[in-house]
Amino acid sequence: DAKTTQPNSMESNEEEPVHLPCNHSTISGTDYIHWYRQLPSQGPEYVIHGLTSNVNNRMASLAIAEDRKSSTLILHRATLRDAAVYYCILRARGGGADGLTFGKGTHLIIQP
Amino acid sequence: ETGVTQTPRHLVMGMTNKKSLKCEQHLGHNAMYWYKQSAKKPLELMFVYNFKEQTENNSVPSRFSPECPNSSHLFLHLHTLQPEDSALYLCASSQDPGGAGDRETQYFGPGTRLLVL
Numbered sequence: 001d002a003k004t005t006q007p008n009s010m011e012s013n014e015e016e017p018v019h020l021p022c023n024h025s026t027i028s029g030t031d032y033i034h035w036y037r038q039l040p041s042q043g044p045e046y047v048i049h050g051l052t053s054n055v056n057n058r059m060a061s062l063a064i065a066e067d068r069k070s071s072t073l074i075l076h077r078a079t080l081r082d083a084a085v086y087y088c089i090l091r092a093r094g095g096g097a098d099g100l101t102f103g104k105g106t107h108l109i110i111q112p
Numbered sequence: 113e114t115g116v117t118q119t120p121r122h123l124v125m126g127m128t129n130k131k132s133l134k135c136e137q138h139l140g141h142n143a144m145y146w147y148k149q150s151a152k153k154p155l156e157l158m159f160v161y162n163f164k165e166q167t168e169n170n171s172v173p174s175r176f177s178p179e180c181p182n183s184s185h186l187f188l189h190l191h192t193l194q195p196e197d198s199a200l201y202l203c204a205s206s207q208d209p210g211g212a213g214d215r216e217t218q219y220f221g222p223g224t225r226l227l228v229l
Contacts, residue, residue: 043202043220091216099145099157100218
């Protein structure tokens, strides 16, 4: 899987939007962009994924740059429960049942 | 609740003990995974099972032995572990091996926190 780069940590205030960046300059045309997050003392959970177009779901939005070399996970109104480590992961289409390659992710801190 | 359960949630064992970790998924998925998360290190893939067949062993020492008797259950048998094997062991499943997008989404259990003394 191609490599991603994320900031080590970010801090935001409760009830404000949060934009979590991810750089993936070596992404290939068939790579999906997946985001997972890991809350304290829990296993990772799926957040959102996309290929080329921006995506929205009940948890977040994913904005993908036109050249696909970067993406941004958007939490529209952060709560204290969103404090977690967020992982940006590339997955090749049809990549088989191989595992996810996790980096260090971004540790998101939410201030009340 | 993700549909993936793991037992026990916590385990303390000596270096000469033999123990097993259990994972069960209630999602009808066909692929199951073991990951290891050590302190201050990224999650590392250990094993992958696809339709009950092991398809990946990520250079894991033989003191870790996986077993997948059916597509809903996954075990990790542990013997003669070392203190550096202390970690959070996570199980995950996905619907469709070789799929794309939604069908590759992995669902994780809460993990087993293992301490080797």
